[in-house]
Amino acid sequence: xxLKLKIxxxxxxxxxxxxxxxxxxxxxxxxxxxxxxxxxxxxxIEKGExxxxxxxxCREGICGMCSLYINGEAHxxxxxxxTCQLHMRKFKDGDTIYIEPFRAKAFPIIKDLVxxxxxxxxxxxxxxxxxxxxxxNTQDANSIPIPKADADxxxxxxxxxxxxxxxxxxxxxxxxxxxxxxxxxxxxxxxxQVEAKDRVLNMVKQMDAEGFGNCTNTGAxxxxxxxxxxxxxxxxxxxxxxxxxxxxxxx
Amino acid sequence: MSNTGLLKSSIGRKFAMALSALFLMIFLLQxxxxxxxxxxxxxxxxxxxxxxxxxxxxxxxAQPILIFAVVFHFVMGFVxxxxxxxxxxxxxxxxxxxANSTWMSRNMILSGSVILAFLAxxxxxxxxxxINTKYIAGDMSGLNAEGGFRYYEELLHKFHDPIRVxxxxxxxxxxxxxxxxxxxxxxxxxxxxxxxxxxxxxxxxVYSIAVPLGFVIIALVxxxxx
Numbered sequence: 001x002x003l004k005l006k007i008x009x010x011x012x013x014x015x016x017x018x019x020x021x022x023x024x025x026x027x028x029x030x031x032x033x034x035x036x037x038x039x040x041x042x043x044x045i046e047k048g049e050x051x052x053x054x055x056x057x058c059r060e061g062i063c064g065m066c067s068l069y070i071n072g073e074a075h076x077x078x079x080x081x082x083t084c085q086l087h088m089r090k091f092k093d094g095d096t097i098y099i100e101p102f103r104a105k106a107f108p109i110i111k112d113l114v115x116x117x118x119x120x121x122x123x124x125x126x127x128x129x130x131x132x133x134x135x136x137n138t139q140d141a142n143s144i145p146i147p148k149a150d151a152d153x154x155x156x157x158x159x160x161x162x163x164x165x166x167x168x169x170x171x172x173x174x175x176x177x178x179x180x181x182x183x184x185x186x187x188x189x190x191x192x193q194v195e196a197k198d199r200v201l202n203m204v205k206q207m208d209a210e211g212f213g214n215c216t217n218t219g220a221x222x223x224x225x226x227x228x229x230x231x232x233x234x235x236x237x238x239x240x241x242x243x244x245x246x247x248x249x250x251x
Numbered sequence: 252m253s254n255t256g257l258l259k260s261s262i263g264r265k266f267a268m269a270l271s272a273l274f275l276m277i278f279l280l281q282x283x284x285x286x287x288x289x290x291x292x293x294x295x296x297x298x299x300x301x302x303x304x305x306x307x308x309x310x311x312x313a314q315p316i317l318i319f320a321v322v323f324h325f326v327m328g329f330v331x332x333x334x335x336x337x338x339x340x341x342x343x344x345x346x347x348x349x350a351n352s353t354w355m356s357r358n359m360i361l362s363g364s365v366i367l368a369f370l371a372x373x374x375x376x377x378x379x380x381x382i383n384t385k386y387i388a389g390d391m392s393g394l395n396a397e398g399g400f401r402y403y404e405e406l407l408h409k410f411h412d413p414i415r416v417x418x419x420x421x422x423x424x425x426x427x428x429x430x431x432x433x434x435x436x437x438x439x440x441x442x443x444x445x446x447x448x449x450x451x452x453x454x455x456x457v458y459s460i461a462v463p464l465g466f467v468i469i470a471l472v473x474x475x476x477x
Contacts, residue, residue, distance in 0.1 A: 069343060
């Protein structure tokens with residue numbers, strides 16, 4: 001396959017950045033998208049040019065590190081996959097492919113296609129945890145009865161890998177799907193109840209402080225999420241939030 | 252958390268938008284029912300209009316709440332739009348929104364702006380002359396020069412101009428598009444549980460098409476009645 005790549009190049013956070021054209025030839029349809037970029041980078045290095053910086057780690061679709069906005073969609077045109085699991089057979093010979101970083105004010109660009117998703121970590125620090133006394137006589141979690149349906153929904157929410165595709169694809173750069181998954185995975189379990197009200201208020205407060213936009217329920221996040229996190233989680237977070245407000249928690 | 256503090260939170264603002272939207276959707280339904288009576292019985296329309304136009308509860312309790320809800324929904328809508336634009340300062344060179352969301356959901360500000368323009372026309376056409384007649388000229392009788400009720404006659408007169416009828420129809424098509432996303436969106440914002448989602452969304456689609464269509468039919472029937 002021969003392709004025309006249009007890639008966002010930006011030297012550092014302060015650089016203005018621009019789209020640069022890179023023709024690439026002899027791309028195998030069996031390559032993953034990141035392998036295709038590896039080939040491009042090898043060619044750039046051989047020519048003495050600076051390689052394109054992009055995020056990746058496990059390349060197994062579970063770490064949430066790879067990003068990229070490919071042809072107008074987070075993680076490209078395939079569904080339920082991260083960019084490392086996107087294969088070149090999804091494209092046709094002669095295609096022009098736009099490759100851009102995940103864009104949001106809350107995800108500042110570090111270099112080229114690499115963005116700082118630290119805002120997600122700070123939201124998690126604000127309440128995405130359960131306090132456990134590790135004195136040595138900690139109760140075995142499996143000894144607490146949990147309805148199967150709740151356990152399944154909590155697990156579904158917990159499969160969020162925090163990649164940021166929801167923010168990247170949202171026309172408002174809203175982080176609601178991510179935050180709602182992190183709120184839901186605890187809100188559905190007995191272990192999460194003690195801190196439930198403070199958790200949702202603190203995490204939403206941090207989300208707003210990071211400069212993410214407001215959710216308008218377009219549902220784009222759910223479609224583009226590589227882990228299929230459901231919009232129901234956002235409704236659940238809204239319920240958790242109103243319960244906490246009605247309880248009169250001051251935040 | 253104070254009430255103003257609640258509006259500083261993104262979820263609080265979602266709730267406020269949804270609540271004002273629900274109120275406006277109920278208002279729209281009663282407005283349609285009254286207007287529909289004009290097709291079937293001008294006398295009923297006259298009596299209902301006179302009641303709505305002169306009843307103190309409607310005029311001094313319901314009307315101010317309605318005005319507040321309308322102003323709030325528009326102002327908050329524009330505030331949210333500006334905040335959301337600010338959340339992505341550099342736009343994508345290529346964005347394929349159609350791949351993952353409906354046109355309606357991505358263009359609420361556009362459909363909302365057309366509805367706002369229509370409301371401006373509605374204020375000039377209806378609300379300002381009504382307020383003028385009733386509270387400035389002080390004529391609460393609701394009667395015309397011949398001694399009959401003036402309401403149906405005025406309504407008929409409004410739909411004489413084909414350009415106004417066309418503008419009216421366009422505005423209501425945009426309202427239908429606005430509601431097709433807005434109805435279910437309001438319930439999602441208020442944290443609906445998924446067991447109600449299917450029935451509610453179906454009702455929402457029927458409401459979103461039937462209500463604007465009703466207004467369009469009234470406009471066309473009254474235009475052709477000339």
